[in-house]
Amino acid sequence: MHKGSCHCGKTSFEVDGEFTEAMECNCSHCSRKGYLLWFVPREQLKLETPMKNLSIYHFNKHAIDHHFCPDCGCAPFGLGTSKDGKKTAAINVRCLEGFELADVKRVPVDGRSY
Numbered sequence: 127m128h129k130g131s132c133h134c135g136k137t138s139f140e141v142d143g144e145f146t147e148a149m150e151c152n153c154s155h156c157s158r159k160g161y162l163l164w165f166v167p168r169e170q171l172k173l174e175t176p177m178k179n180l181s182i183y184h185f186n187k188h189a190i191d192h193h194f195c196p197d198c199g200c201a202p203f204g205l206g207t208s209k210d211g212k213k214t215a216a217i218n219v220r221c222l223e224g225f226e227l228a229d230v231k232r233v234p235v236d237g238r239s240y
C-alpha cells in the first residue's frame with residue numbers, strides 16, 4: 127500500500143500493491159512530464175479526494191485520461207483500458223511516498239516510435 131498525492135494536496139490517494147520497477151517512456155508526453163509509471167488494475171487505486179479536483183489532458187487517440195492537478199501541475203496518474211478490456215491505472219510513482227526512487231528499476235519503453 128502506497129500513499130500518493132499531488133504537491134499541493136488537493137488530490138490524495140492510495141494504491142494497493144508493491145512495485146520494484148517503473149516504465150519510463152520516451153514519447154513526447156511522458157518525457158516532458160517525467161512520468162515513471164506503474165500499471166495496476168483500476169480498483170487498486172483509491173482516491174481520498176474528489177476526482178473533479180483533477181483536470182484531464184487528452185492527446186493522440188484520446189485513449190487515456192491523463193489526470194493532473196490544475197493548481198500545482200503534478201500528474202499523479204492516468205486512467206485507461208488495456209488491450210484486453212480491463213480498466214487500468216498508470217500511477218506516476220514520483221507522486222507516491224514510502225519508497226526510494228533510486229531503488230526502482232526503470233524499464234525503458236519506446237513510445238516515441240508508436
Ligand SMILES: [Zn+2]
Pocket residue numbers: 132133134135136137195196197198199200
Ligand atoms: Zn495539486
